[in-house]
Amino acid sequence: MKNRFHRKPRVPRSRLGYSDLANRSKIQPLSRWRRNDRGFSLPTVLGLGLVILMIAVYSFARSTSDRVAAIAQVQNAQTVAIAETGMARTLSQLNVVNATLNNTYLFTRNYDPSVLGPDQVQYSGDEAASNTWTAASPPVGGCSYTPSTSPIPLTGTTADGTYQVMAYRFTPNVSSDNPGSGGVGSLLIEGRINAGTSNERPSRLQINLPIATITRNNSFxxxxxxxxxxxxxxxxxxxxxxxxxxxxxxxxxxxxxxxxxxxxxxxxxxxxxxxxxxxxxxxxxxxxxxxxxxxxxxxxxxxxxxxxxxxxxxxxxxxxxxxxxxxxxxxxxxxxxxxxxxxxxxxxxxxxxxxxxxxxxxxxxxxxxxxxxxxxxxxxxxxxxxxxxxxxxxxxxxxxxxxxxxxxxxxxxxxxxxxxxxxxxxxxxxxxxxxxxxxxxxxxxxxxxxxxxxxxxxxxxxxxxxxxxxxxxxxxxxxxxxxxxxxxxxxxxxxxxxxxxxxxxxxxxxxxxx
Structure with a gap:
């Protein structure tokens, strides 16, 4: 009769060896694959990819926008600089007085091809042509003189572009045909780059100047x-x-x-x-x-x-x-x-x-x-x-x-x-x-x-x-x-x-x- 309390001696388990690792049948997964999990990982990957794509598109668009803005700023700065150069050159021409030329009388006359008007403001509705720069007889000089063209250049070029005198308007201090007390002159200059191309860009500068009279040296x-x-x-x-x-x-x-x-x-x-x-x-x-x-x-x-x-x-x-x-x-x-x-x-x-x-x-x-x-x-x-x-x-x-x-x-x-x-x-x-x-x-x-x-x-x-x-x-x-x-x-x-x-x-x- 067998002793029910008698047990067989336990045979110790051997540790998995390298050869056992090669045998996948002996390796038990931590979790078992279930049918309900099928198809879950693909949407996750696609969603993550879409997010990454959107970020990339946004970054590209932002970069492009910044680049366009930077180019626009550079071009605006260029056109303003061109207009400033034109302003300086034009004022220099208006100030010429020498033995053969006196342009200062132009400060009290108009050159306006319907741009500024009497109020010296463009697009205000009172624009009307007035060109007395080419009128006869400058007030100083003693010659009956009618310029065939404008007495000073109305256009010019710089290293970066071109400029144009759009208008000059003079408003005397008093209503007079020959104002001796001066007034205010308004000069409008347009600077332009890439003229005649799809990348053409203009800028306009307007300067208002007090116009006064002084005596010439040694003219008493x-x-x-x-x-x-x-x-x-x-x-x-x-x-x-x-x-x-x-x-x-x-x-x-x-x-x-x-x-x-x-x-x-x-x-x-x-x-x-x-x-x-x-x-x-x-x-x-x-x-x-x-x-x-x-x-x-x-x-x-x-x-x-x-x-x-x-x-x-x-x-x-x-x-x-x-x-x-x-x-x-x-x-x-x-x-x-x-x-x-x-x-x-x-x-x-x-x-x-x-x-x-x-x-x-x-x-x-x-x-x-x-x-x-x-x-x-x-x-x-x-x-x-x-x-x-x-x-x-x-x-x-x-x-x-x-x-x-x-x-x-x-x-x-x-x-x-x-x-x-x-x-x-x-x-x-x-x-x-x-x-x-x-x-x-x-x-x-x-x-x-x-x-x-x-x-x-x-x-x-x-x-x-x-x-x-x-x-x-x-x-x-x-x-x-x-x-x-x-x-x-x-x-x-x-x-x-x-x-x-x-x-x-x-x-x-x-x-x-x-």
Whole structure:
């Protein structure tokens, strides 16, 4: 009988060997494949692939967009730079003033092929063509000149592209055909790259500039006539009499309405040297230390005559001393004339009739502007407001040895007024301002430094043919002397041939291109 508790001895399991590993039947999987799991992994792989593809597409699109934007930025920068170059070149052309060309008048005219309009704004609805850049007769120059094309280039090229002046509009400070106070100019320039291709790209820049006027260097009117200058053989020298080899400031001859012959004008619309001399009737023996200008020097208003008559008991500022005429040798101020309170206040005389003196060299109108204790006790200036004619015949003349601004001869008559001066060997220093008169000088006697008259003359007509080789001498500091006596409007920064200039930009903006 078997013992039920008897067990067979256990046979130990042998470990799997290398040969067993090769036998897959002995290897049991950790999990068994089930039919329900079939088809699950494929959608997962496809979904993951789709996500990766979408990320790749997005990254490519983003990269492409950034690249396009970067290219656009570069191209925009290029077109703006081209427009800026065109702006600088155009402004440089507008500022040209030299012996043969003056473009600054263009600052006060328009070039607008219906782009900006009067309001200086494109696409605003008021666009209308206006091209006065090619209109006749620039305001300075004395030539009847009509440009056949635009006086300055309207297009240009750079290393990167091209530019074009789209429009320029000027708005004066006041409504005037000849604005003297300036205004605002608006210049629109378009820069363009790849012109004529599918990659063409434009940009527009608009700049608004304040336009003002300044006097040209060394253009003060030492001898000026509004309507006509017949210089003859008169010389115009500096204060020391020099007519050559110097750098004159004020010894210039200016005629507002004189013009040069058409065959004596340069292509830029300015007279030649010969044309200038012929326009003012300069003779073969005439020498001018300064320059001849044809144009308007913008003279200040005539000084005004006080309405109050001075009292014999004392001087009331401002007041005038009334004389009917001067027809014999006279010394001014008269001993009984009321003295001004100080040297800044002039003796002012109203002479309703003529000044007419004829005689030998002692027959003079002697004017004292320094304190001599009797006639003039305050070193005051003397101003003569004369409505009649002024004539010194024979050897008579004005005798004034003081600084020329201290004696002012103001002509208040009409266009029939004549003022005839005469060379004086002892001193003939004065400032003559007679806007309606014909002024001339007789003599050629040769005063100090060979000067027959020292000072400045502003008139309607200068008739130099009446005198033989008479010399008018204009000191270099004449503008400063007149400014000290009459104010800023008589100085070198106000009186002279003007040119227009553009100031610092008021605005600088990119504009839309449609």
């Amino acid at each position: 009117p030492g001898l000026y006539a509004a309507e006509d200058v017949d210089l003859g053989n008169n010389d115009v020298g500096e204060g020391d009499g020099a007519v050559v080899g110097t750098d004159p400031v004020a010894a210039n001859v200016i005629c507002r309405d004189c013009t040069a012959a058409s065959n004596q004008c340069t292509s830029g619309g300015l007279p030649t040297t010969t044309g200038l001399g012929d326009a003012v009737g300069q003779g073969n023996q005439s020498y001018i230390a300064g320059t001849i200008y044809l144009g308007d020097p913008k003279l200040p208003p005539l000084p005004t005559l006080p309405t109050t008559t001075c009292s014999s008991s004392g001087y009331t500022s401002p007041c005038k001393i009334v004389l009917s005429s001067i027809t014999s040798p006279t010394t001014l101020p008269l001993p009984g004339d009321p003295d001004p309170a100080n040297s800044n206040i002039p003796y002012i005389y109203e002479i309703s009739g003529d000044i007419n003196i004829n005689g030998n060299s002692s027959a003079v109108l002697n004017v004292i502007t320094a304190n001599n204790g009797t006639n003039n006790t305050t070193d005051s200036r003397v101003m003569l407001f004369v409505s009649g004619n002024v004539n010194f015949a024979g050897q008579s003349n004005i005798a004034h040895t003081g600084s020329p601004e201290k004696l002012a001869l103001i002509g208040t008559g009409g266009t029939s007024q004549t003022i005839t001066l005469r060379g004086n060997s002892t001193g003939n220093n004065a400032f003559v301002y007679a806007p309606n008169a014909t002024v001339s000088i007789n003599g050629g006697s040769g005063g100090p430094n060979g000067c027959d008259f020292t000072g400045a003359v502003w008139s309607r007509v200068w008739n130099g043919s009446a005198g033989t080789n008479a010399k008018i001498c204009v000191p270099d500091n004449m503008p400063a002397l007149l400014e000290s006596a009459f104010g800023y409007s008589f100085g070198i920064n106000s009186v002279g041939i003007h040119k227009y200039i553009a100031g610092s930009p008021l605005s600088w903006q990119r504009q839309e291109v449609r």
